[in-house]
Amino acid sequence: MYLKGFAMFHPMVLFFYFLLVFVILLSTLNPVLLGVFFVSGVMLFSLLHTFRKTLSELFFYLFVWLLVTLAIPLFHHNGMTILFFLNDNPMTLESMFLGMAIGFLIISFAFWCKNYSLYITSDKILYLLGTIQPQLAIWYTLLLRFIPQCKRNFRDIQSTQKTVGFYATSSLFERLFGFVKIIKVAFLLSVEQTFSQIDSMKARGYGLQKRTHFSIYKFYIWDCVCLVWLIVIGILFLLNFKELDFYYEPSLKALTLTKEMSLLYGILLSIGLLPAMIEIKELVKWKFLKSKM
Amino acid sequence: MEIFKVENVNFTFAESSKRALNAVSFTIQQGSFAVLFGASGSGKTTLLQLLKRELTPNGKRDGEIFYKGELLEDIDAKTLVSEIGFVMQKPDDQIVMDTVWHELAFGLENMGLSNAQIRKKIAEMTSYFGMGDWFHKKISELSGGQKQLLNLASILIMQPKVLILDEPTSQLDPIAATEFMQTLHRLHEDTGVTIILVEHRLEDVFQFASDIMLIENGSIIAQGSPRIIGQIVKKINEHHIMLEALPTATRIYYGLSTFTNESPITIREGMEFIGNYKNEIQELPRNIIEQKIDKPILAMKDCWFRYGRDFPDIVKGVSLKIQKGEIFCILGGNGAGKTTLLKLLAGQCKPYKGYVLLHDKKMKKYSMEQLYKKNIALLPQNPKTLFLQSTIREDYEVTAKLIGFDKMEASLQIERVMKMLHIESLMDMHPHSVSGGELQKIAIGKLLLLQPKILLLDEPTKGIDVFAKKQLQQLLQQLRAQGMTIIIVTHDMDFAAEIADCCGLYFDGEVLAIDVPKSFFAQNNYYTTAANKIARQLYPNAVTCEDVIELCIANGLDKK
Numbered sequence: 100m101y102l103k104g105f106a107m108f109h110p111m112v113l114f115f116y117f118l119l120v121f122v123i124l125l126s127t128l129n130p131v132l133l134g135v136f137f138v139s140g141v142m143l144f145s146l147l148h149t150f151r152k153t154l155s156e157l158f159f160y161l162f163v164w165l166l167v168t169l170a171i172p173l174f175h176h177n178g179m180t181i182l183f184f185l186n187d188n189p190m191t192l193e194s195m196f197l198g199m200a201i202g203f204l205i206i207s208f209a210f211w212c213k214n215y216s217l218y219i220t221s222d223k224i225l226y227l228l229g230t231i232q233p234q235l236a237i238w239y240t241l242l243l244r245f246i247p248q249c250k251r252n253f254r255d256i257q258s259t260q261k262t263v264g265f266y267a268t269s270s271l272f273e274r275l276f277g278f279v280k281i282i283k284v285a286f287l288l289s290v291e292q293t294f295s296q297i298d299s300m301k302a303r304g305y306g307l308q309k310r311t312h313f314s315i316y317k318f319y320i321w322d323c324v325c326l327v328w329l330i331v332i333g334i335l336f337l338l339n340f341k342e343l344d345f346y347y348e349p350s351l352k353a354l355t356l357t358k359e360m361s362l363l364y365g366i367l368l369s370i371g372l373l374p375a376m377i378e379i380k381e382l383v384k385w386k387f388l389k390s391k392m
Numbered sequence: 393m394e395i396f397k398v399e400n401v402n403f404t405f406a407e408s409s410k411r412a413l414n415a416v417s418f419t420i421q422q423g424s425f426a427v428l429f430g431a432s433g434s435g436k437t438t439l440l441q442l443l444k445r446e447l448t449p450n451g452k453r454d455g456e457i458f459y460k461g462e463l464l465e466d467i468d469a470k471t472l473v474s475e476i477g478f479v480m481q482k483p484d485d486q487i488v489m490d491t492v493w494h495e496l497a498f499g500l501e502n503m504g505l506s507n508a509q510i511r512k513k514i515a516e517m518t519s520y521f522g523m524g525d526w527f528h529k530k531i532s533e534l535s536g537g538q539k540q541l542l543n544l545a546s547i548l549i550m551q552p553k554v555l556i557l558d559e560p561t562s563q564l565d566p567i568a569a570t571e572f573m574q575t576l577h578r579l580h581e582d583t584g585v586t587i588i589l590v591e592h593r594l595e596d597v598f599q600f601a602s603d604i605m606l607i608e609n610g611s612i613i614a615q616g617s618p619r620i621i622g623q624i625v626k627k628i629n630e631h632h633i634m635l636e637a638l639p640t641a642t643r644i645y646y647g648l649s650t651f652t653n654e655s656p657i658t659i660r661e662g663m664e665f666i667g668n669y670k671n672e673i674q675e676l677p678r679n680i681i682e683q684k685i686d687k688p689i690l691a692m693k694d695c696w697f698r699y700g701r702d703f704p705d706i707v708k709g710v711s712l713k714i715q716k717g718e719i720f721c722i723l724g725g726n727g728a729g730k731t732t733l734l735k736l737l738a739g740q741c742k743p744y745k746g747y748v749l750l751h752d753k754k755m756k757k758y759s760m761e762q763l764y765k766k767n768i769a770l771l772p773q774n775p776k777t778l779f780l781q782s783t784i785r786e787d788y789e790v791t792a793k794l795i796g797f798d799k800m801e802a803s804l805q806i807e808r809v810m811k812m813l814h815i816e817s818l819m820d821m822h823p824h825s826v827s828g829g830e831l832q833k834i835a836i837g838k839l840l841l842l843q844p845k846i847l848l849l850d851e852p853t854k855g856i857d858v859f860a861k862k863q864l865q866q867l868l869q870q871l872r873a874q875g876m877t878i879i880i881v882t883h884d885m886d887f888a889a890e891i892a893d894c895c896g897l898y899f900d901g902e903v904l905a906i907d908v909p910k911s912f913f914a915q916n917n918y919y920t921t922a923a924n925k926i927a928r929q930l931y932p933n934a935v936t937c938e939d940v941i942e943l944c945i946a947n948g949l950d951k952k
Contacts, residue, residue: 299486
């Protein structure tokens with residue numbers, strides 16, 4: 100766990116950030132906002148991965164996008180402007196636009212999810228959970244260690260059992276039965292370990308009194324600034340939701356780019372680009388520092 | 393001042409009628425380093441658990457335990473939790489959180505300390521143990537030794553007055569185990585914390601201990617300082633099996649006669665003591681069994697192996713020949729890839745270059761059935777993975793059926809294996825509930841049902857006591873006499889020196905220095921048995937304790 104760039108923000112701030120992004124992204128199908136979050140999501144992803152990786156991901160999602168764009172008009176026939184008929188079903192311009200928009204929504208969402216999982220790692224989830232419900236956080240941790248342990252036991256037992264002729268049968272039923280048996284034993288072995296962990300918890304005073312919750316995260320001034328900024332934007336978004344919301348049917352909503360609206364889009368763009376900007380700044384700063392040294 | 397006083401304690405487990413502890417009385421002084429030893433199942437762990445109130449098992453206890461002059465039951469729970477720390481046997485089984493820093497904080501969080509206080513204590517602890525480099529790591533990235541050190545640190549952070557450890561090094565390799573003991577010693581010297589330790593391997597710990605107790609069948613039968621405990625045990629029984637557990641220097645000392653002085657305990661002291669003997673005879677005449685150079689039963693030819701395309705090579709061009717009927721030991725450090733090598737020999741992994749020959753036929757050409765029925769059997773590092781049924785008998789029966797025995801034959805074979813291993817009393821138990829040594833035995837029993845010609849063993853001495861080790865040794869020798877070929881991967885040098893016909897050192901993907909144990913160890917200066925280290929100035933070819941004792945007797949004392 101090495102914290103740098105955008106990840107240096109307090110987990111709480113990061114969590115609110117991604118919450119806000121997902122809310123804005125998923126609550127409207129506004130083409131401008133879709134564009135904003137598509138571009139910023141891909142940009143951030145490309146900063147955190149190699150060029151090759153970004154390209155191959157984009158390539159994959161191009162197919163997803165095509166699929167969605169073509170599929171939606173096939174099943175969805177609302178809309179004013181009928182282009183042609185396919186199997187007696189009208190194909191409309193509006194549903195094609197809707198298809199494209201949903202396609203973009205899916206891709207943007209996928210990229211933002213990937214970014215999310217890079218920043219909000221399991222220990223940050225644990226921390227957030229712990230501040231709300233410390234008891235729950237501990238059981239969650241035990242579970243986090245239980246599952247890989249179970250998998251490891253399963254693998255070990257399986258490879259051992261192969262050598263004592265366990266799978267040397269052609270009957271599918273017997274194989275299946277054996278498989279279930281191995282899962283059972285792997286599970287029981289892991290449970291044994293969990294019991295011992297519970298002993299170890301008791302031995303260190305778990306449950307004697309109210310626990311405190313220790314973390315290595317600190318709340319700095321920039322966290323505060325960022326949090327306030329996020330709240331302001333959240334409120335702005337809610338206040339202007341009516342204007343930002345977009346519909347495709349029966350006919351496309353007209354996009355009016357007034358001065359205020361342009362400003363609002365600009366502000367929302369700044370939210371999308373925030374992590375990417377910080378990562379770039381970090382890169383440039385270190386390059387600069389290095390050249391001075 | 394006495395910190396623990398145990399008076400006449402008896403203990404019976406809830407579900408059993410036999411007493412696990414029987415009239416145990418002893419006192420432990422503040423600041424002492426007490427070591428408890430004894431065979432598995434003698435009640436060591438139970439005794440330790442009684443001293444740690446939170447871990448006391450269900451059962452009936454009478455007698456009294458005093459902590460600092462007060463009855464253990466009367467002390468407030470919070471004081472007790474932090475003042476008595478307990479480190480368990482298996483490193484993984486006591487770690488609760490998933491990162492190092494959080495594990496360190498766990499106990500303090502339970503005590504309700506503030507963030508700032510915890511931070512300070514963690515900083516202090518981490519610096520003391522030099523854990524800075526892996527402070528941010530996930531538990532799954534740590535080695536066994538690091539995990540056990542973390543366990544120690546996360547107990548110590550609560551500032552205990554007494555530290556109780558239950559075989560903390562039994563799952564570690566010798567190097568990590570020695571390091572752990574040295575850390576414990578430093579801690580004892582630095583802080584004066586009282587230490588109560590249960591241990592099988594006494595070689596490293598004797599020199600640090602102030603008090604030794606031997607426990608047998610639930611009673612403490614001998615107690616004394618490290619230098620005289622041998623005498624006390626010898627008075628009880630001249631050939632007590634637990635004498636074998638003492639450090640090599642002490643064993644040589646007592647093997648030579650009934651000395652009544654204080655015994656040497658370290659290697660250096662052992663060397664000094666042996667210095668009194670002449671060294672005219674360097675080697676004893678022994679009927680060395682001539683190695684028949686036959687066609688090897690199992691051979692490896694230029695084998696290369698890695699776990700995946702992007703992984704490093706683990707086996708790098710190994711060529712090996714194993715003769716029929718020999719015991720071949722492969723030694724080497726942790727993580728060197730010994731287990732992988734064994735898997736290649738067992739046909740569990742396939743080399744990407746080179747081949748393995750079994751009876752002069754390529755391993756690839758055997759079907760699973762041909763390979764594992766009456767040919768090769770592998771004892772994995774965790775023998776528990778061999779058992780799927782709820783009793784050992786049931787498991788044996790299923791195995792016998794798999795191999796194709798009919799009912800009569802099956803019961804006959806099971807009978808034979810049972811008799812050979814003396815495991816009649818265990819047959820109706822659950823395979824996971826027996827002790828380490830017993831588990832080892834029933835696992836070998838199961839493999840013997842498959843009637844293998846070649847038996848492969850992965851770290852068979854891990855976590856078992858001297859008694860079980862002696863039994864294992866006898867069993868393997870018996871199997872060899874029946875013509876079985878045995879390949880053992882181990883880091884237990886003393887075991888290898890006692891049992892092997894041939895030793896090889898596995899290092900950096902290669903098997904180096906294949907030789908008979910005598911020359912194998914005699915040529916090494918550092919990587920050698922304790923007995924050899926003690927005797928090498930006088931008798932460079934002596935590698936086991938018995939060798940040294942016999943040579944000393946043959947040479948006689950130097951009168952000068």
